[in-house]
Amino acid sequence: MRRIVAIVLAVFLIGGVAAAVVAGREEQDKSTATKTVLGVIGSEKAEFFADPDVVKALAAKGYTLKTETSGSWAMEGLDLKGYDFAFPSSQAPADELAAKYGVRQPLPRPFYSPLVVVAHRSAAGVLADNGLATLPAKGNGTFRMSAYLKAAGADRTWQQLKGAERHGELSGTLFISTTDPTSSNSGALYLAAASYVADGGRVADGTAAVNRTAPLMRKLISVQGAQQTSSDAAFRDFISGVGNPLVLVYESQVASLLAQGQDVGDLTVLYPDTTANSDHTVVPLTDEGRALGELLGTDKELRKLAVRHGFRPQGTSAEFTAATAAHTTYLNQKLTGVRQSPVPASKVLHEMARRARG
Amino acid sequence: MRGGNFEARRSSSVGRRSAGRNGWARTTHGAAAAIALASLTAGCTSATEKPVPSNKPEPGTLRILASSELADMKSVLEQIQQDTGIKVRPTYMGTLDAVNLLGKDKAKGTYDAIWLSSNDYLRLNPTAAQQIVSETPVMSSPVAIGVKNATVRKLNWKPENVTWADIEKAVADGDLTYGMTDPSRSNSGFSTLVSVASGLSDAQSALTDKDVQQATPRLAEFFKGQKLTSGSSGWLAEAYDRRGDVDALLNYESVLKSRKDLTVIRPRDGVVTADYPLSSLTSTSQAVRDDVRRLTEALRAPAAQRLITDSTLRRPVVASVPPATGLDTTRRRELPFPGSRSVADGLLDAYENKLRRPSRTVYVLDTSGSMGEDGRLDRLKKALTDLTGDFRDREEVTLMPFGSAVKSVRTHVVRPENPRSGLDGIRRDTEALTADGDTAIYTSLEKAYEHLGADDDTFTSIVLMTDGENTAGASPAQFDGFYGGLPQAEREIPVFPILFGDSDRGELEHIAELTGGRLFDAQKGSLDGAFEEIRGYQ
Numbered sequence: 001m002r003r004i005v006a007i008v009l010a011v012f013l014i015g016g017v018a019a020a021v022v023a024g025r026e027e028q029d030k031s032t033a034t035k036t037v038l039g040v041i042g043s044e045k046a047e048f049f050a051d052p053d054v055v056k057a058l059a060a061k062g063y064t065l066k067t068e069t070s071g072s073w074a075m076e077g078l079d080l081k082g083y084d085f086a087f088p089s090s091q092a093p094a095d096e097l098a099a100k101y102g103v104r105q106p107l108p109r110p111f112y113s114p115l116v117v118v119a120h121r122s123a124a125g126v127l128a129d130n131g132l133a134t135l136p137a138k139g140n141g142t143f144r145m146s147a148y149l150k151a152a153g154a155d156r157t158w159q160q161l162k163g164a165e166r167h168g169e170l171s172g173t174l175f176i177s178t179t180d181p182t183s184s185n186s187g188a189l190y191l192a193a194a195s196y197v198a199d200g201g202r203v204a205d206g207t208a209a210v211n212r213t214a215p216l217m218r219k220l221i222s223v224q225g226a227q228q229t230s231s232d233a234a235f236r237d238f239i240s241g242v243g244n245p246l247v248l249v250y251e252s253q254v255a256s257l258l259a260q261g262q263d264v265g266d267l268t269v270l271y272p273d274t275t276a277n278s279d280h281t282v283v284p285l286t287d288e289g290r291a292l293g294e295l296l297g298t299d300k301e302l303r304k305l306a307v308r309h310g311f312r313p314q315g316t317s318a319e320f321t322a323a324t325a326a327h328t329t330y331l332n333q334k335l336t337g338v339r340q341s342p343v344p345a346s347k348v349l350h351e352m353a354r355r356a357r358g
Numbered sequence: 359m360r361g362g363n364f365e366a367r368r369s370s371s372v373g374r375r376s377a378g379r380n381g382w383a384r385t386t387h388g389a390a391a392a393i394a395l396a397s398l399t400a401g402c403t404s405a406t407e408k409p410v411p412s413n414k415p416e417p418g419t420l421r422i423l424a425s426s427e428l429a430d431m432k433s434v435l436e437q438i439q440q441d442t443g444i445k446v447r448p449t450y451m452g453t454l455d456a457v458n459l460l461g462k463d464k465a466k467g468t469y470d471a472i473w474l475s476s477n478d479y480l481r482l483n484p485t486a487a488q489q490i491v492s493e494t495p496v497m498s499s500p501v502a503i504g505v506k507n508a509t510v511r512k513l514n515w516k517p518e519n520v521t522w523a524d525i526e527k528a529v530a531d532g533d534l535t536y537g538m539t540d541p542s543r544s545n546s547g548f549s550t551l552v553s554v555a556s557g558l559s560d561a562q563s564a565l566t567d568k569d570v571q572q573a574t575p576r577l578a579e580f581f582k583g584q585k586l587t588s589g590s591s592g593w594l595a596e597a598y599d600r601r602g603d604v605d606a607l608l609n610y611e612s613v614l615k616s617r618k619d620l621t622v623i624r625p626r627d628g629v630v631t632a633d634y635p636l637s638s639l640t641s642t643s644q645a646v647r648d649d650v651r652r653l654t655e656a657l658r659a660p661a662a663q664r665l666i667t668d669s670t671l672r673r674p675v676v677a678s679v680p681p682a683t684g685l686d687t688t689r690r691r692e693l694p695f696p697g698s699r700s701v702a703d704g705l706l707d708a709y710e711n712k713l714r715r716p717s718r719t720v721y722v723l724d725t726s727g728s729m730g731e732d733g734r735l736d737r738l739k740k741a742l743t744d745l746t747g748d749f750r751d752r753e754e755v756t757l758m759p760f761g762s763a764v765k766s767v768r769t770h771v772v773r774p775e776n777p778r779s780g781l782d783g784i785r786r787d788t789e790a791l792t793a794d795g796d797t798a799i800y801t802s803l804e805k806a807y808e809h810l811g812a813d814d815d816t817f818t819s820i821v822l823m824t825d826g827e828n829t830a831g832a833s834p835a836q837f838d839g840f841y842g843g844l845p846q847a848e849r850e851i852p853v854f855p856i857l858f859g860d861s862d863r864g865e866l867e868h869i870a871e872l873t874g875g876r877l878f879d880a881q882k883g884s885l886d887g888a889f890e891e892i893r894g895y896q
Contacts, residue, residue: 043492050648068644069491120689157562168626169689173563180481225564225694226481233493233635240675242498242631243692265677 042089085289094281108293111311181353255310460486504620522557529583537586589894716752724824730793761795801831812847825859
């Protein structure tokens with residue numbers, strides 16, 4: 001099925017490439033000062049690159065950027081000839097792409113964002129009262145992964161948690177809604193973190209390891225029923241008050257909404273005590289692509305703009321901390337008490353996702 | 359295009375019978391698009407032809423394939439055009455058909471975006487799902503039950519506490535009857551079916567095949583309370599008003615809330631919610647996708663959200679805008695939508711063939727001399743033969759061909775243990791039809807009413823196909839008198855006339871109106887399409 005995805009995407013991308021190349025040539029005729037760079041990016045960065053200030057900041061450095069979006073895992077199936085860079089939302093697919101196209105390491109990783117669980121206050125309170133979360137502040141807390149996995153393994157329902165009866169919407173199996181792990185990055189990273197915790201802090205390194213956690217991973221996915229294909233849609237449903245009480249999203253989605261000054265209602269952000277980071281990694285395919293990737297991580301203005309879109313720039317955390325000072329109710333700026341889960345190699349993670357989806 | 363769809367339907371009915379007649383395969387026919395359109399028109403006439411407008415791209419205009427119920431967004435979209443300059447050219451289609459179109463990769467170049475009541479269906483179809491680049495919910499409405507105020511009082515219900523089990527009990531006790539749309543043809547019907555099945559199965563997470571099997575006896579009991587079925591929300595409401603003795607309607611909250619005579623209840627133990635995601639397509643250019651994004655943002659701006667909730671009674675999707683007055687804001691659990699096609703198909707199959715009340719239908723078929731012209735009889739034979747792929751288990755089908763009088767009355771039952779024999783019987787009798795004689799419409803209709811009689815255990819209806827005016831037997835006035843003299847239970851049997859050949863629109867419209875049916879137009883559209891569309895009402 002993933003093959004089909006790749007083929008469909010490839011077809012549309014080829015069209016996009018042709019158009020972009022033509023457009024690029026025209027522009028180059030007009031102005032030799034700017035270099036047109038073509039990239040394929042994960043959809044969660046589309047808003048960043050569409051931001052007029054980002055366009056301006058790039059232009060100031062002599063770049064005109066053309067982007068096409070693709071699922072991070074689908075990029076492996078694309079023919080990226082003609083592109084200057086690919087920009088998946090985590091390291092595993094980036095490493096695969098780098099190996100495929102013989103790109104030299106290290107790869108530029110301009111920014112990252114941890115996965116978090118969003119909940120309404122009622123659900124977060126019940127989790128805290130039952131040892132599944134700690135909630136020191138009103139708008140953010142820590143999600144206890146091992147306790148959750150134990151509950152999930154035992155098919156625990158909300159009704160079995162004390163205090164849930166006060167909230168009509170809290171019934172049915174306790175689970176986190178994620179995107180489809182076979183096609184979307186955040187769903188796959190969820191399995192990476194969950195399997196790491198479930199297997200006693202070991203990163204899955206092959207079929208035997210996948211076997212050990214497969215029944216639990218299958219359970220985590222199958223209880224959800226139909227899944228969203230992008231974390232964007234899942235988060236918007238949540239903010240709209242539709243859907244499951246617990247939803248897995250990127251911290252950047254929450255931070256971006258807060259930065260825009262939007263009303264988030266009684267949102268509570270739960271940082272899993274063991275979570276996977278989305279390491280937005282540039283795979284340069286040309287020298288221009290590499291230069292652009294480096295620029296995103298080093299240019300002060302672009303780093304600032306990345307923060308505006310909720311991302312954490314690599315290296316110093318000062319910019320993120322300063323920019324989100326007004327939102328500490330919701331954001332755990334220093335990621336205190338949050339451990340980063342390693343992510344299995346691409347092939348292993350694919351196998352894990354495929355078996356979990358069933 | 360329709361030919362292709364019918365071919366698919368036929369061949370699948372030859373293969374795996376139940377899958378062909380039910381589930382997703384049955385939704386592939388083109389007629390549902392027309393159902394969608396039909397539900398918008400206030401009158402009883404409906405076009406059965408799938409509209410094929412020239413849908414050429416036009417700069418600044420977004421060609422959007424939209425669920426039929428989104429027609430009520432006209433004023434909102436006009437406002438947005440004023441504010442942003444983005445013009446929307448909608449093509450309305452039933453959700454299932456739209457998914458099917460995407461599943462066959464036919465949206466490319468014709469549509470710039472998709473806007474359905476929900477993408478839940480779509481996600482179960484891998485090919486269709488892969489054509490969506492991004493989707494953003496624009497508004498929401500949960501499945502709910504609208505109950506007559508008097509019935510609520512009689513049942514002593516506190517609306518905020520009612521559960522699916524309470525509804526089940528009221529139905530079992532004979533205190534509650536209801537109407538709902540056909541799940542195979544209408545998104546509201548399918549969402550309702552999922553809500554009910556989840557609510558009554560005790561499933562704590564997404565429904566599985568086993569849950570559906572286990573819940574079957576309870577579900578069968580529950581669906582005994584269903585007194586009305588319909589291919590569209592619009593006709594359902596009309597039929598409900600006409601009947602007067604049905605207690606409730608199951609539909610989206612926004613549809614029910616527009617009626618003052620109903621208490622709208624979102625069952626406490628969970629609902630399925632339509633979230634109307636505006637979705638951009640992989641096949642479009644970045645510039646188009648950017649326009650879709652701008653349109654989405656405009657629709658999600660607070661002013662637009664207020665306009666949406668006030669004018670459509672759907673719920674806003676931004677936290678800063680409260681729902682319209684009267685929409686209860688307490689949260690409800692969202693019942694998970696089935697995660698696989700086999701569960702969705704299994705549920706539809708169970709509903710059609712086991713759970714719902716079976717239907718009894720008389721096909722009153724004009725086989726007068728004029729049907730021998732222009733290959734009309736052959737078209738009728740083909741349409742009827744095609745239709746045999748669509749009959750449900752337990753369904754009783756009576757063919758009543760007429761000319762100067764009724765020529766024969768042949769009844770076939772699709773028995774679950776041997777459906778083939780019933781279906782073969784229908785095909786044999788269809789093949790044997792010959793064209794001769796005058797046109798005795800009303801005398802034949804009277805015979806059909808006498809044949810069906812009063813029957814509370816089935817959905818009874820009459821389909822009238824005629825290609826000409828009444829030339830023999832009872833007059834229109836005599837039929838009016840006959841109908842007026844029927845007992846109440848028999849007056850509830852609707853006639854669905856099909857306009858075909860040289861038949862008289864006024865005459866047939868009168869019959870539809872008199873009996874609470876609905877006119878279907880096979881002059882503009884095809885006879886196959888009309889027969890297919892009527893299935894949603896049987």
